[in-house]
Amino acid sequence: MDALNEQTVRDYLRRKGLAELLGEGDWVAEPITEGNVNLLFRVKNPTAGRSVVVKQALGYAWRYPDFKMPKDRLKVEHAVLEVAARHAPEQVPEVYFFDPDDAVIVMEDLGHLEEMRAALRRGVRFPLAAEHLGRYLARTLFYTSDxxxxxxxxKRWAAEIVNPVLRKVQEDLVFTQPFVPHPNNRYSRPLEPLVREIYADDALRAEVLELKERYMTQAQALIHNDLHTGSVLAGPEAxxxxxxxxxxxxxxxxxxxxxxxxxxxxxxxxxxxAPSEEEKAAFRGWLLSSFEETWRVFERxxxxxxxxxxxxxxxxSDTYRERYLRRLLRDAAGFGAAEMFRRLIGMAHVSDFWSxxxxxxxxxxxxxxxxxxxxWxxxxxxxxxxxDLSGLVREGRVLL
Ligand SMILES: Nc1ncnc2c1ncn2[C@@H]1O[C@H](COP(=O)(O)OP(=O)(O)OP(=O)(O)O)[C@@H](O)[C@H]1O
Ligand SMILES: [Mg+2]
Structure with a gap:
């Protein structure tokens, strides 16, 4: 199927027998252009006050057409949304329709929520995020593990969901390129001496490569694999x-x-x-309490x-269970650090800083x-x- 547009997306919904989702009336379709990879549309029926979001995967990233990506990544997305709907239904959009051949998902419109990353930049607090994310993580990870x-x-499931192309993207961008001088890396000029120190740090690189090896070989659970604050839509209640x-x-x-x-x-x-020193301390206090609370809810x-x-x-074994949780904490620190490095000196930067x-x-x-x-x-x-982990955030220093 061709790439959908504002016209054809409405016909698509009718053709697939989905008119009831929106009800009769004049539907309005608008593209959602925040992402880089897939086509997304919001289709609304203003009279009935109803709307849906349509996500279509093409054989490439829509914003960077030279970047080829197999369409069946949407099957992977659908499989995860399905598991999450079973074990943490309140933490994912409801899927109304999925067509693997067209590579289209029609889902609940979460337009009342905001990208968590953008909101955190303005100092917005989300009192329920820790409870919700902790639960999402615990349930999706536990119920897809051995x-x-x-x-x-x-084993059969792991053999079905392989996702080699997208995984290789992360192997390169998260675990390899940020730790060596690489043409894809980008960083603010004043960081040059610090980045040179990082490139020269073979002990650091060895730790990251151990993480990379684990990332490539440890099939522990069905992980989201891109669970950053841009993949979280949040509001005061959801x-x-x-x-x-x-x-x-x-x-x-x-x-x-x-x-x-x-x-x-x-x-x-x-x-x-931060608009003031006072608010800097206050918001960071909230952020770290949400950080710790996320882990506590996860553990619980x-x-x-x-x-x-x-x-x-x-x-x-009870001892094994205790060790399991401690190992997850240590793994989280390692993988979290790799994610931070790659957002600061790798290819894919985040709006927290580029803004x-x-x-x-x-x-x-x-x-x-x-x-x-x-x-970390x-x-x-x-x-x-x-x-211990949040303490290391508190101990962090501006190095310039
Ligand atoms: N169900 C939804 N309801 C409302 N908005 C949504 C929904 N799903 C996604 N969005 C919005 O569209 C944006 C892009 O969605 P998504 O991240 O799924 O697409 P993508 O093309 O894979 O993006 P990326 O380049 O980040 O990989 C989200 O950041 C969010 O703002
Ligand atoms: Mg995406």
């Missing part, structure tokens, strides 16, 4: 995770760390966004699921992010509690 799934079923097209069976710590690492980036960027929900639904004959126009101010905030990331990597093997 703790819960029968061994054969898990928090939803979108865009799991990068998903595969990988290490749980990657999802945990990507989310927590992006909260740490928001903390660092607030160095420049993960252990509750273990208690209720684990295959206890397969994993009969800071003054180069000196931006680089100062970025140096704080790099300092936190280095602390260096200390990751020693961490015992989430407070």
């Amino acid at each position: 703790l819960y799934l029968p061994s054969g079923e898990k 928090t939803k995770v979108v865009d799991p097209e990068f998903a595969f069976f990988g290490p749980m710590g990657h999802d945990l760390g990507t989310y927590l690492g992006n909260l740490a980036l928001a903390y660092a960027a607030f160095e420049a966004h 929900e993960f252990l509750a699921a273990w208690e209720r639904d684990a295959q206890k004959d397969e994993w009969p 800071i126009e003054d180069e000196e101010a931006r680089a100062a905030a970025e140096s704080l992010g790099l300092d936190i990331a280095r602390k 990597i260096r200390e990751s093997r020693e961490l015992e509690t989430i407070e």
Whole structure:
């Protein structure tokens, strides 16, 4: 099927027998252009006050047509949304329709929510985000792991959801390029001495390569694999995770760390966004309490699921369970650090920082992010509690 546009997307919905979703009337379609990869449209029936979002995957990224990506990434996205709908239904958009051949998903319109990254930049607090994200992480990860799934079923599923092209993108952009001089890397000019230090740090690179190896080989659970604050739509009462097209069976710590690492980036960027010293301290205080709370909820929900639904004959040890959680915390620190480095000196930057126009101010905030990331990597093997990890954020320093 061709790329949809504002005209054809409406015909598409009718052709697929989905008119009832919107009801009779004049429908209005508008493109949603925040993303880079897929085509998204909001189709509204203003008279009935109803709307849906249509997401279509093309064989390439729409904003960068030379960047080829297989369309079946939408099957991966759909599979994750389906599992999440079973175990954490309040944390994902409802899927109304999926056609794997057309590579189209029709889903709930979350237009009342805002991209969490953009809101954090302005100092917006989300009192329920920790509860919601902690639960999403615990449920989606536990119920797709060997703790819960029968061994054969898990292996068959992991063999179905392979996603090699998108995984290779992350292997390169997250775990390789930011740690060597690479033509794709970009960073603010004043960071040059700091970036040279990072390129020269073989011990740091060795830690990251161990993470990369684990990322490539440890099929622990079906992970989202791009769970940054731009994949979270949030409001005062609801928090939803979108865009799991990068998903595969990988290490749980990657999802945990990507989310927590992006909260740490928001903390660092607030160095420049804060309207006053008072608000800087107050918002950061909230951010770190949400950071810690996310982990506590994750742990509580993960252990509750273990208690209720684990295959206890397969994993009969309380000590193992304790170690499992501690290992996840340490993994989260490592993967979170890799995510921070790549957002600061790799190819894919984030608006937390590129929205800071003054180069000196931006680089100062970025140096704080790099300092936190280095602390996370260096200390990751020693961490015992989430407070140890948030403590390293607090100890972070502007290095310029
Ligand atoms: N169900 C939804 N309701 C409302 N808005 C949505 C919905 N899903 C996505 N969006 C909006 O569209 C943007 C892009 O969506 P999404 O991230 O799924 O697409 P993408 O093309 O894969 O983006 P990316 O380049 O980040 O990979 C989101 O950041 C969000 O603003
Ligand atoms: Mg995407």
